[in-house]
Structure formats: C-alpha cells, structure tokens
Amino acid sequence: MAQGIGLPNGGEEQPRVAALWRRFLAFLLDLAIMGLPALGVGLLFFDEASALEEWGRLIGLALTLLYFGFFDSRLGGGQSPGKRLFQVKVVREDATLLLPAMAALRALILFTPFYLNGVPLDAEASPALLCLVAFLFFGLVLSVTYLLVFDRLRRSLHDLATGAVVVDARAVQLPLLEPVWKGHWIVVGALCATATVSPLLETGPSPTLWELRAIRASVMAMPAVRTAEIRLGRVTVNTFGRGTE
Numbered sequence: 385m386a387q388g389i390g391l392p393n394g395g396e397e398q399p400r401v402a403a404l405w406r407r408f409l410a411f412l413l414d415l416a417i418m419g420l421p422a423l424g425v426g427l428l429f430f431d432e433a434s435a436l437e438e439w440g441r442l443i444g445l446a447l448t449l450l451y452f453g454f455f456d457s458r459l460g461g462g463q464s465p466g467k468r469l470f471q472v473k474v475v476r477e478d479a480t481l482l483l484p485a486m487a488a489l490r491a492l493i494l495f496t497p498f499y500l501n502g503v504p505l506d507a508e509a510s511p512a513l514l515c516l517v518a519f520l521f522f523g524l525v526l527s528v529t530y531l532l533v534f535d536r537l538r539r540s541l542h543d544l545a546t547g548a549v550v551v552d553a554r555a556v557q558l559p560l561l562e563p564v565w566k567g568h569w570i571v572v573g574a575l576c577a578t579a580t581v582s583p584l585l586e587t588g589p590s591p592t593l594w595e596l597r598a599i600r601a602s603v604m605a606m607p608a609v610r611t612a613e614i615r616l617g618r619v620t621v622n623t624f625g626r627g628t629e
Contacts, residue, residue, distance in 0.1 A: 401537050401559050402472035402550045413466035418451055445492075445499045453488030457481060463553065473553040477561055486546045493542040497525045514583035522579035527572045535568060537561065 422444065455464035458481035462474045474490075476482055482490070500521045524541065531540040537559060539549055544564065551558065 400552050400555050402552050404532065404538055406470040406472050406552075407532075407538070407550055410464070410466035410470040410472055413469060414451070414464050417465055418448060422447075441499050445495065448495050448499075449488040449491050452491035453484045455487075456490065457484040457487035459484055467550075467553075471553045472550055474548050474550050475558070477547050477549060477558075479558050482546065482548060486548070490542045490546040490548055493524070493545055494528065494540075497521045511584060515580045518583050519576060519580040522582065523576035526575040526579060530571060530575060531564075531568060534571075535564060539564065541572075 452464060454460050456462060456467070456474045461468075462481045463472070467473060474482060474487070497520065500517060528540045528542065531544075532538055537549060543549060549558070549561065
C-alpha cells in the first residue's frame with residue numbers, strides 16, 4: 385500500500401476518505417459553476433440553443449468532460465473548484481494523481497445518466513436499445529448511489545473503474561484500501577439487471593416513459609413550440625405565446 389500521499393498540512397492526522405457530505409457539496413458547487421453560465425447563455429440565445437437540439441446535449445457533455453478531465457487530473461491537482469473549497473481530492477490507489485483521460489472517463493461514467501435524461505426515443509425502438517438506455521440511466525444511478533452510501537471507503541462505480549479514491553485533502557496518507565465487499569457487487573448486479581429489463585416489463589394502457597419521450601420529440605418538431613418536457617407522466621409544452629399541457 386502506498387503511504388505518502390503528498391497532501392498539504394502534514395502531521396499526525398489519521399488517513400481517511402472524504403466525508404460524503406463534503407463530496408456532495410463539492411459536487412453541487414461544481415454543477416453550479418458549470419450550469420449557471422450555460423443557463424445564462426441559453427436564456428440570452430434561446431432560439432439558437434433550441435436549434436441545437438440533441439447536439440446541445442453532446443456539447444454539454446463534452447464541456448463537462450473537459451472540466452473534470454482537467455481539474456480532477458494531475459493538471460488541476462486532483463481538485464475541481466468545488467473539491468478545493470470543501471477540501472477533498474481525487475487520487476489514484478497508488479497515491480498519484482489521475483491522468484486527464486482517466487479523470488474524463490470517471491466523469492463520463494458519473495454524468496452519463498444526467499445527459500441521457502430526456503433523450504427522445506422512438507416508441508418503436510428495438511427492445512435491445514430500450515434496455516441499454518435503461519441500464520445506462522437507471523442502472524448507473526442506482527449503482528453509483530448505492531456504493532457511495534454503503535461502501536466503507538465511498539468508492540463508487542466511477543471511482544472503481546478508474547482506480548480512484550476521493551480523500552480528505554488535509555490528510556497525509558491514503559486510507560487502507562480493501563477490496564470491495566462481494567455483497568456490494570451482488571446488489572449492484574441485481575440493481576443493474578432490474579433496470580435493464582424494466583422496459584420489457586412495462587404493460588398496461590397508459591403511455592410508457594419511452595412513448596412519452598417519442599411524443600415529446602414530435603411536439604418539439606412543431607414550429608410554434610419552444611420547449612416540451614415530461615412531468616409526472618404528462619408532456620408539458622411551452623409555445624411562443626403561452627404554456628399548455
């Protein structure tokens with residue numbers, strides 16, 4: 385096990401992982417730093433932003449990967465602005481800092497569900513595609529959340545996939561890293577399997593999530609429609625003149 389981590393404020397402090405509340409607040413701050421400027425641009429140039437359609441989603445994902453690929457890697461000292469404020473740091477299991485590509489991959493795994501949310505899918509899409517999207521959205525969300533809450537070292541899927549651990553930046557040593565408890569993998573496997581097959585289990589006369597998304601895509605194509613969102617099983621539409629449901 386690597387012992388010296390080269391973090392500031394050395395001394396006799398015990399090695400420890402970052403507190404979950406610190407990670408959560410750092411995450412929210414980073415979202416605000418990225419999201420508020422994007423929101424401002426979107427409001428100022430609404431028509432141009434709307435015309436981007438799904439390309440806007442890809443642009444947002446690319447900017448997110450650049451942000452975390454830089455700050456959470458050795459280029460940014462393993463600390464995004466949010467992590468720096470709340471004194472947490474991303475390091476590898478050997479106590480070195482992540483390469484930019486690995487930091488970007490870590491962010492990709494974490495943010496894939498965010499950018500898949502609301503993606504329009506044809507109601508006639510193949511079951512395999514629906515199952516894949518369900519896995520990437522629901523499966524990742526549930527698995528990441530479960531491991532963050534219940535793993536003793538707070539290593540979630542995006543951490544484990546890139547060999548990373550988020551530590552208290554004031555500590556001088558890595559915590560003792562142990563293999564993930566096998567029971568966690570059983571739970572994660574069950575969550576992912578359930579999420580993957582969920583589109584195949586949807587029955588009944590009411591429209592499914594996928595059908596609502598197909599309706600949303602059709603409504604968005606109408607000239608008078610500015611936005612359309614799925615809310616509580618309904619497609620909410622805002623036109624140039626008024627809002628309707």
